[in-house]
Amino acid sequence: MPTAIEIFKHLPKKNCGECKNPTCLAFAMQLANNKAKLEDCPYVSDAGKAALSASSAPPIRLVKIGSNSRAFEVGDETELYRHEKKFFHPTRYCVEVDDSMSDADIESTIISYNKMKFERVGQIMSLDMIGVRYVSNDPARFAKAVSVASGSTEMPLLVFCHDPAAMKDAVKPIAARRPLVHGADSNNFAEMSAVAKELALPLVVYEDKGLNELADLVAKVKASGVEDIVLDFDPANLKDLLERSTLVRRLSVKRTFRGLGYPILVQAQGDDALQYGLIATMKYGSIVSFDKLKPEHALPLFVLRQNIFTDPQVPIQVKPDLYPVNNPDEKAPIMFTTNFSLTYFTVLADAEKSKIPVWLQVVDTEGLSVLTAYAAGKLTADGVNKALEKSGAKTKSKTGTIIVPGMVARMAAKLQETTGLKAIVGPKESSGLPKFLKGL
Amino acid sequence: MVEVPLPKDKWSGKVNAVNLGAEPSTGGTRSAIVTVGGENAMPFLGYEGLAPNRVRIAGEVTDMPGEVPEQVRALFGEATSDVAEWAKVWVENFKADLICLRLASTNPEESNVSPQDAALTVLKVLKAVSVPIIVYGCGQEEKDAKTMEAVSNAAPKERLLLGQAEEGVYKSIAAAGMANNHAIVAFSNLDINLAKQITILLTDFGVRKESIVMDPLMAPLGMGLEYSYSVNERIRLAALAGDGMLQLPMLCDCTGAWKCREATDDVADWGDRNERGKWWEATTALAAILSGADILIMRHPGAAAEAKRAIEGLRGGA
Ligand code: B12
Ligand code: SF4
Numbered sequence: 001m002p003t004a005i006e007i008f009k010h011l012p013k014k015n016c017g018e019c020k021n022p023t024c025l026a027f028a029m030q031l032a033n034n035k036a037k038l039e040d041c042p043y044v045s046d047a048g049k050a051a052l053s054a055s056s057a058p059p060i061r062l063v064k065i066g067s068n069s070r071a072f073e074v075g076d077e078t079e080l081y082r083h084e085k086k087f088f089h090p091t092r093y094c095v096e097v098d099d100s101m102s103d104a105d106i107e108s109t110i111i112s113y114n115k116m117k118f119e120r121v122g123q124i125m126s127l128d129m130i131g132v133r134y135v136s137n138d139p140a141r142f143a144k145a146v147s148v149a150s151g152s153t154e155m156p157l158l159v160f161c162h163d164p165a166a167m168k169d170a171v172k173p174i175a176a177r178r179p180l181v182h183g184a185d186s187n188n189f190a191e192m193s194a195v196a197k198e199l200a201l202p203l204v205v206y207e208d209k210g211l212n213e214l215a216d217l218v219a220k221v222k223a224s225g226v227e228d229i230v231l232d233f234d235p236a237n238l239k240d241l242l243e244r245s246t247l248v249r250r251l252s253v254k255r256t257f258r259g260l261g262y263p264i265l266v267q268a269q270g271d272d273a274l275q276y277g278l279i280a281t282m283k284y285g286s287i288v289s290f291d292k293l294k295p296e297h298a299l300p301l302f303v304l305r306q307n308i309f310t311d312p313q314v315p316i317q318v319k320p321d322l323y324p325v326n327n328p329d330e331k332a333p334i335m336f337t338t339n340f341s342l343t344y345f346t347v348l349a350d351a352e353k354s355k356i357p358v359w360l361q362v363v364d365t366e367g368l369s370v371l372t373a374y375a376a377g378k379l380t381a382d383g384v385n386k387a388l389e390k391s392g393a394k395t396k397s398k399t400g401t402i403i404v405p406g407m408v409a410r411m412a413a414k415l416q417e418t419t420g421l422k423a424i425v426g427p428k429e430s431s432g433l434p435k436f437l438k439g440l
Numbered sequence: 441m442v443e444v445p446l447p448k449d450k451w452s453g454k455v456n457a458v459n460l461g462a463e464p465s466t467g468g469t470r471s472a473i474v475t476v477g478g479e480n481a482m483p484f485l486g487y488e489g490l491a492p493n494r495v496r497i498a499g500e501v502t503d504m505p506g507e508v509p510e511q512v513r514a515l516f517g518e519a520t521s522d523v524a525e526w527a528k529v530w531v532e533n534f535k536a537d538l539i540c541l542r543l544a545s546t547n548p549e550e551s552n553v554s555p556q557d558a559a560l561t562v563l564k565v566l567k568a569v570s571v572p573i574i575v576y577g578c579g580q581e582e583k584d585a586k587t588m589e590a591v592s593n594a595a596p597k598e599r600l601l602l603g604q605a606e607e608g609v610y611k612s613i614a615a616a617g618m619a620n621n622h623a624i625v626a627f628s629n630l631d632i633n634l635a636k637q638i639t640i641l642l643t644d645f646g647v648r649k650e651s652i653v654m655d656p657l658m659a660p661l662g663m664g665l666e667y668s669y670s671v672n673e674r675i676r677l678a679a680l681a682g683d684g685m686l687q688l689p690m691l692c693d694c695t696g697a698w699k700c701r702e703a704t705d706d707v708a709d710w711g712d713r714n715e716r717g718k719w720w721e722a723t724t725a726l727a728a729i730l731s732g733a734d735i736l737i738m739r740h741p742g743a744a745a746e747a748k749r750a751i752e753g754l755r756g757g758a
Contacts, residue, residue: 345700349699
């Protein structure tokens, strides 16, 4: 982002106030802090607009892929480490088919990928993209395969073909769906860029020799008028993947070197595919394309993405509610905990381990753990009571008791008073729950 | 040709190197010392600095095998009924660099095995394998103090890594370590300031930094991994920037992954349970090594193999 002074240079300096700021300088300061939009000033010259939009462009270009409700954006990251702020655009996962498969196979494979979904911490996790590879060497066959794939899924497509004519035939009919074109390389870039430009599609620039060569090719593609670029540097091994991804991210966000300021695509194939995918998820990969992906591999991958891309300032939370554990009935006691997902899942797992039926009341603490919430005044006897009344816990359990987390034993007396239930102090660590519940 | 600049970070700090295990020349019985730490750059950025010592993998064995899910125990066959045999399988079949022995049976609320008998178990494992050994008690502070004292005295020349010192309960274990020049684990609860605090307490008490490995708590995949990932990164960044109290090799215990139901439960849509469990722990390990781990404690040999493959790949091997 340019500074207020740099912005000021491009303003008309009329101090007319139409932007609702007393002076152009005040407006420039608002702009620099992202508190105003350039359009608020009706008098900026076209040259000024161009200069300002170039220097305020994000260090990594935001690229939109797809067109319907499954469309997504990648890029526009600003940090090297997630604790500095957050990572904004989660890694997107693609799985592939190729045009040597029969139409029926393509369709059934894609349909099974459409269905691969998991729900966790209240979020639905699924695949994002279907890749189609050109291996038949028959442009007509490829076009048909792409069309079948397009008809089999709502997900955006990633089309792999380095023959510009075959690519054009295949993507032209589905251009409205804004597939990602893979791609331009050092041999075909002129023609492939022309295809991408004509159909207004995002384009992968592929170059495995090194970052200098890649930047060179990107510059040429950009000069031909394509702006929505995705990088594929085809790492030779995991070291190469980590180092090049880190260099690209650092150059873009720390050095304002714009030549490689684009999202990264990683092709994760064969035996090490999951390793590549996991590392790319943590280290700056925007799109990972797998040759195939089974649910037992997708689940850990998706959960890693969910973890890495949570906002460090806003913890993942579970829904405050009454959760039955081990099929409780009226004779089962109530216990409560917070809605911080880490706390909830730890307590849930330990309660399940006990095999003893209980009602678990999750109290809204804005995603804080037991002690943190207590210290912050977000876990109070009143709050617990309100949660119990809202969920009807007191009618579902008739034991007249409530188990208090051992860490907040000090709440017991107040809680007893407020809820009218007998408060029993449980263990400090939920790992003590099986023993504690059995002895109840 | 576009010249792409090479944006290197220049660090003034360096992680301490810590030696584990002792060879016969110093009275020990290990076939080789294992050195951990020593790096002066963020993990695996070879163009930026050196990581002279590979991340090491410790295979977990426990004298209460019931605490290990049956799907993992099955991979060791009969061996899990005897920690010495179990440790052997780890080293011989699965090429573990270290063994992590948990003396869970010492728990006073369960089988309450005596410190002396627990120390004999350590000796048995030392005899069965020739790699250095990490030893944990049962987690009950008063009992662990006694157990670790007995263990320290039973193997005075072996330079074990003893777990674990925590704020509030560190003096007895620090004393047990110092008595016989063992190394100790400094544990803290997911917080950079607490990690620093425990090192300060230990060094003030007289423990040499060359004898401390830190454990900032590796929360497993899906159970707070993101906190650990960022806490580890911040610890390592601070260490490289020169904070001496954080310049310690980092130990990440990945076995917590097995507490997650996704690692163990049979659910139709979740695919093969064994493969999924393996990757649950392996993914935790990958997050650990990318954020700064120098030692991984692993439970599943397949997960350990994946972690090892990643470490080799990240160091430039095929
Ligand atoms: C990470 C952390 C934070 C994170 C928040 C993470 C989160 N989403 O909650 C951040 C950095 C934001 C934070 C902030 C604060 N924190 Co804080 N934080 C911690 C830390 C390091 C870990 C907490 C954690 O995640 N624990 C893991 C979860 C799973 O634990 P848990 O929820 O307690 O659940 C366990 C048990 O309680 C039990 N359990 C849970 N439910 C139930 C139910 C039943 C029935 C039973 C039987 C058992 C049980 O089982 C669980 C597993 O063992 C602790 C220190 C520590 N080592 O505990 C301090 C700590 C909790 N924080 C503390 C404080 C004071 C704060 C702040 C007020 C200021 C500060 N010092 O930073 C703020 C308040 C936040 C706010 N919004 O204003 C103090 C609390 C002091 C006290 N004794 O009351 C602690 C103890 C640190 C300290 N020693 O000073 N904190
Ligand atoms: S509207 Fe434009 S010209 Fe008028 S004060 Fe604001 S910035 Fe200056």
